[in-house]
Amino acid sequence: MHRRRAGDRDGAGGGGVIGKVGVIGAGLMGTGIAAQVANAGLPVVLLDIVPGAAARAVAAALKAEPAAFMHPRNAKRVEAGDLDADFGKLADCDWIIEAIIERPGAKRELYQRLEAVRKDGSIVSSNTSTIRLADLAADMPPRFAADFLITHFFNPPRYMRLLEIVAGPATRPQAVAAIRDFADRRLGKTVIDCADTPGFIANRIGALWISAATRHAIDLGLSVEEADAVAGKPFGVPKTGIFGLLDLVGIDIVPHVGDSLLASLPPDDPYRAVHRAEPLIARMIAEGRTGRKGKGGFYTLHRNGADRVKLAIDLASGEYRPAGKPRLDSLQVGAKDLRRLAEHPDRGGRYARAVLLDTLSYAASLVPDVAATVDAVDTAMRLGYNWRWGPFELIDRVGATWLAEALRADGRPVPKLLERVGEGTFYRVQDGSLQTFTPDGEYHDVVRPEGVLLLQDIKRRSRPLAKNGSASLWDIGDGVACLEFHSKGNSLDPDTMAMLGKAVAMGGKGAFRALVIHNEGQHFSVGANLGLALFAANIAAWGEIESLVEAGQKAYRALRAAPFPVVGAPSGMALGGGCEILLHCDAVQAHAESYIGLVEVGVGVIPGWGGCAGMLARLATAPALPKGPIPPVARAFEMIATARVAKSAAEAQEMLVLRPTDGITFNRDRLLADAKARALALVEGYQPPAPVTLRLPGPSGRAALDLAVHGFALQGKATPHDVVVSRFLAETLTGGPKADPLDEIPLERIYDLERRAFMTLLKQPATLARIEHMLETGKPLRN
Numbered sequence: 152m153h154r155r156r157a158g159d160r161d162g163a164g165g166g167g168v169i170g171k172v173g174v175i176g177a178g179l180m181g182t183g184i185a186a187q188v189a190n191a192g193l194p195v196v197l198l199d200i201v202p203g204a205a206a207r208a209v210a211a212a213l214k215a216e217p218a219a220f221m222h223p224r225n226a227k228r229v230e231a232g233d234l235d236a237d238f239g240k241l242a243d244c245d246w247i248i249e250a251i252i253e254r255p256g257a258k259r260e261l262y263q264r265l266e267a268v269r270k271d272g273s274i275v276s277s278n279t280s281t282i283r284l285a286d287l288a289a290d291m292p293p294r295f296a297a298d299f300l301i302t303h304f305f306n307p308p309r310y311m312r313l314l315e316i317v318a319g320p321a322t323r324p325q326a327v328a329a330i331r332d333f334a335d336r337r338l339g340k341t342v343i344d345c346a347d348t349p350g351f352i353a354n355r356i357g358a359l360w361i362s363a364a365t366r367h368a369i370d371l372g373l374s375v376e377e378a379d380a381v382a383g384k385p386f387g388v389p390k391t392g393i394f395g396l397l398d399l400v401g402i403d404i405v406p407h408v409g410d411s412l413l414a415s416l417p418p419d420d421p422y423r424a425v426h427r428a429e430p431l432i433a434r435m436i437a438e439g440r441t442g443r444k445g446k447g448g449f450y451t452l453h454r455n456g457a458d459r460v461k462l463a464i465d466l467a468s469g470e471y472r473p474a475g476k477p478r479l480d481s482l483q484v485g486a487k488d489l490r491r492l493a494e495h496p497d498r499g500g501r502y503a504r505a506v507l508l509d510t511l512s513y514a515a516s517l518v519p520d521v522a523a524t525v526d527a528v529d530t531a532m533r534l535g536y537n538w539r540w541g542p543f544e545l546i547d548r549v550g551a552t553w554l555a556e557a558l559r560a561d562g563r564p565v566p567k568l569l570e571r572v573g574e575g576t577f578y579r580v581q582d583g584s585l586q587t588f589t590p591d592g593e594y595h596d597v598v599r600p601e602g603v604l605l606l607q608d609i610k611r612r613s614r615p616l617a618k619n620g621s622a623s624l625w626d627i628g629d630g631v632a633c634l635e636f637h638s639k640g641n642s643l644d645p646d647t648m649a650m651l652g653k654a655v656a657m658g659g660k661g662a663f664r665a666l667v668i669h670n671e672g673q674h675f676s677v678g679a680n681l682g683l684a685l686f687a688a689n690i691a692a693w694g695e696i697e698s699l700v701e702a703g704q705k706a707y708r709a710l711r712a713a714p715f716p717v718v719g720a721p722s723g724m725a726l727g728g729g730c731e732i733l734l735h736c737d738a739v740q741a742h743a744e745s746y747i748g749l750v751e752v753g754v755g756v757i758p759g760w761g762g763c764a765g766m767l768a769r770l771a772t773a774p775a776l777p778k779g780p781i782p783p784v785a786r787a788f789e790m791i792a793t794a795r796v797a798k799s800a801a802e803a804q805e806m807l808v809l810r811p812t813d814g815i816t817f818n819r820d821r822l823l824a825d826a827k828a829r830a831l832a833l834v835e836g837y838q839p840p841a842p843v844t845l846r847l848p849g850p851s852g853r854a855a856l857d858l859a860v861h862g863f864a865l866q867g868k869a870t871p872h873d874v875v876v877s878r879f880l881a882e883t884l885t886g887g888p889k890a891d892p893l894d895e896i897p898l899e900r901i902y903d904l905e906r907r908a909f910m911t912l913l914k915q916p917a918t919l920a921r922i923e924h925m926l927e928t929g930k931p932l933r934n
């Protein structure tokens with residue numbers, strides 16, 4: 152994409168190119184949106200009405216957790232300014248995003264001012280969460296109306312994948328197309344078209360769900376813990392449930408969204424009946440108990456000396472009491488079966504039923520007027536509210552007839568769409584294609600945006616080329632195969648290694664021309680299956696463990712030496728063994744949200760599947776590092792000894808875990824297609840890489856590293872077992888006792904050294920204690 156020149160009068164509408172963005176309102180959303188635009192590599196102007204606020208917001212964003220910037224250097228692309236003094240800086244912006252206070256008057260006044268400075272063809276959008284476009288654009292000149300739309304981001308803008316857009320009757324289609332394309336490819340958003348109705352899709356349903364879940368919990372006498380346990384996991388809602396979620400987003404948001412929706416929804420909208428201004432919530436807000444950002448919320452932590460006790464609010468009295476584990480019979484029987492949960496007679500079951508009926512019937516009543524299709528609704532709730540299943544997927548789980556009958560039994564209207572689907576389901580698979588039930592009473596294929604390739608679609612319409620319990624091999628077309636992990640957390644075990652071996656053998660015989668390693672799990676891979684390792688260690692099955700380590704090295708090295716190109720395509724975590732696979736690929740096409748690192752020392756070992764060798768080989772040829780035997784060793788040691796994990800693909804590139812030439816895809820749905828294209832581009836004339844030799848510093852280098860670790864231990868920064876593990880790491884990375892900086896040694900030697908170090912460390916009780924602790928708590932033990 153080329154950068155447009157400043158002063159170019161042909162705005163984004165012309166060629167559809169967005170080269171510079173303006174954001175007005177440096178609050179929570181505006182700053183986050185500006186950061187994401189900067190992450191995409193574009194210059195941004197960020198203005199706020201409060202002098203100095205934009206600059207302060209950027210400084211704060213640099214410290215935010217989770218990080219708004221994918222790399223701190225991206226903050227330099229954001230030019231912070233003051234609304235009045237710097238308004239002229241919006242003149243050369245192709246897209247101007249308004250993210251100021253949620254007041255129509257203030258927004259419209261700003262648009263009037265914008266008309267005087269913005270260039271022809273530039274696009275203006277509002278990030279309003281509830282106000283209709285018709286209300287924002289009314290009485291504005293035609294020039295504005297043609298260039299105006301709503302782009303509703305979700306908080307936090309970097310991480311939430313949903314973008315709802317609303318175009319008005321006068322909005323230029325080219326302007327909508329330009330924003331859709333930019334948001335999709337550059338910002339990584341899944342764009343959902345919404346009708347111009349208050350709250351659009353996700354907040355409309357989300358607000359009703361929040362009201363229903365709050366009021367029924369109070370009316371049915373549930374504790375907050377019970378409500379969160381029932382309306383959380385079984386519903387596929389994040390485990391915070393409803394009250395934990397409100398603590399997270401801020402309880403003051405509740406009346407805010409409620410009032411705004413009540414002011415604009417149709418008089419007969421079901422939201423009005425479900426919504427109730429809760430005195431408890433008003434009281435909490437008045438007392439500053441707005442959740443995690445305030446003085447506690449529905450839950451709070453009470454410090455009792457060194458101890459911290461979790462408290463929960465009593466919904467009846469509003470007073471705190473110690474939080475407890477919910478004990479409901481309905482949760483026992485219905486944890487995995489929503490319908491059984493909702494049919495249970497105890498208060499948990501009645502609560503589940505009440506929340507389901509309100510939420511699902513409301514969602515069903517909104518198609519097609521608010522959202523054109525059921526999958527638009529489901530996608531919006533999955534990506535905007537982190538639900539595992541959207542409302543229509545939930546209806547399919549409980550049964551459309553069950554829902555309709557339950558509504559009838561309560562004397563409530565059954566939405567037309569639900570009547571129409573009758574005994575059917577909202578989703579079905581026909582001839583290998585996913586279809587949804589549409590308001591016209593027919594099923595239609597779910598159409599993916601152009602260029603989107605999803606493994607789930609391929610899996611629906613074909614059979615694997617090979618498969619075992621942990622991994623499968625799929626034909627993704629054009630002679631490219633995809634190796635998919637599908638174990639828990641995509642952890643790596645003997646089956647994974649066997650499938651890697653099988654893939655190399657099949658590719659070697661010409662079954663495909665290139666291989667992509669990719670999956671659609673939350674995480675690419677959390678690394679080796681620790682449970683298995685611990686089990687084997689506990690029964691002292693050292694021979695078995697050693698052969699697994701060897702098998703892993705063999706599989707990874709075979710991948711490296713395969714006569715066809717291999718491209719890794721991670722998203723989410725790629726840790727330990729997951730990172731080591733990527734180090735053995737010819738190229739990586741990473742999702743921008745990839746968190747990659749060699750974390751083995753956290754469980755008391757060093758990388759044993761070629762992580763040490765792979766990282767050294769990578770660093771030895773990295774143009775970014777000074778030449779000589781020391782810099783690669785020092786760099787690898789620092790990274791591995793501290794178990795550093797990149798918090799984005801951009802950061803992984805800086806760490807050199809990814810090469811500067813590796814690709815980054817912002818939209819997760821485009822990752823597989825991009826990886827496949829990259830693999831195909833490598834096919835012609837492909838030669839496996841030549842064997843690598845290294846010059847390593849040997850014992851003198853090792854002594855220097857040991858000394859450094861000794862220093863850390865004295866400062867209390869390294870624990871006793873850290874020192875032990877670091878010694879083995881130092882010995883491995885410096886090439887072992889016989890290495891000499893004047894000699895070239897084959898990379899092979901590092902594989903041997905790391906494998907032996909791994910086995911020795913695994914036999915140490917302190918290492919086993921770390922593994923056990925990690926398996927139990929998910930956190931490293933600092934022994």
Ligand code: NAI
Nearest residue numbers: 176177178179180181199200250251252253278279280306
């Ligand atoms: P915020 O209160 O954090 O930030 C608003 C910022 O705009 C403040 O820094 C304020 O000084 C500034 N501002 C107010 N009037 C201004 C004006 N006339 N010109 C320039 N700056 C002005 O608000 P937040 O949460 O960032 O919301 C902004 C917009 O985004 C609202 O329309 C809101 O409904 C919407 N939104 C909010 C979401 C959220 O989760 N908070 C999610 C999606 C949309």
